[in-house]
Amino acid sequence: MVNPSRKDWSRLLKDDLWAHRTTYWTLLGMSDPCHLPVGIEHRAYWAVKQSNxxxxxxxxxxxxxxxxxxxxxxxxxxxxxxxxxxxxxxxxQQILRKEFRVGQKVLLFNSRLSSLQVSSVLDEMSHLLSLIFSLMDESTNNTFQVNGNQLKILHEGRYRQWERWKASH
Structure with missing residues (x-):
């Protein structure tokens, strides 16, 4: 033990060094589970040192x-x-190609009214990759122009069935 004044530390240095050396190598008289954490810690330190x-x-x-x-x-x-x-x-490939001929009946979808009306194709003009058709409304005989996206080919039989169904409901 060192004095509080710490003047005699060099005198006790040899004894402390001997105590450290002998206690480090002396068995503690403990079982193996006591030594296991020390071995694991040493292996972890070695692995970190190797990876670094x-x-x-x-x-x-x-x-x-x-x-x-x-x-x-x-x-x-x-x-x-x-x-x-x-x-x-x-x-x-699944998109059906629409080919309209002059005099053919078509269904026109009116987006403002959300309705379909039957018209006849009068003329076809192509402007800047969009097809413009001149149509004549059968009920009023008015002539107007639309693009091909609003038109569908009219199948007479199906249209008549749809008209009958619409009238009955």
């Missing part, structure tokens, strides 16, 4: 992981692009 020594190797592995992640992202983007292209192609 391999900075270059860890950096290379991290770069490889980032490159793999980038390749995976690009592959997913490419697959998405191919999928969208195929879906668009399938959708375009």
């Amino acid at each position: 020594m391999a900075y270059n190797q860890a950096g290379k592995e991290r770069k490889l992981q980032l490159q793999e992640l980038e390749e995976f992202r690009l592959e997913a983007y490419e697959n998405s692009r191919i999928y969208k292209k195929k879906v668009k192609q399938f959708h375009d």
Whole structure:
């Protein structure tokens, strides 16, 4: 033990060093579970020390992981692009082409009134990739122009059935 004035510490240094050396190597008389945490702590310290020594190797592995992640992202983007292209192609195949002839009866959808009316095609003009049709309303004999998106081909049989059903309800 050292005096509170701490003037005699050098005199006791040899005794303290001997005590430290002998107690470190002396068995405590304890069972193995007591030594287990010390062994685990030593292994953890060794693993941390080993991993810290391999900075270059860890950096290379991290770069490889980032490159793999980038390749995976690009592959997913490419697959998405191919999928969208195929879906668009399938959708375009399912769209029915509308071919109107002069004198043919068509159904015109009036978006303002949300109704359908029967008209006859009088003339067809093409302006800037949109087809414009001149129509004549059968009930009023009025002539007007519409684009092809508002028209559908009239199937007489189905239209008559629909008119009968509409009249009965």
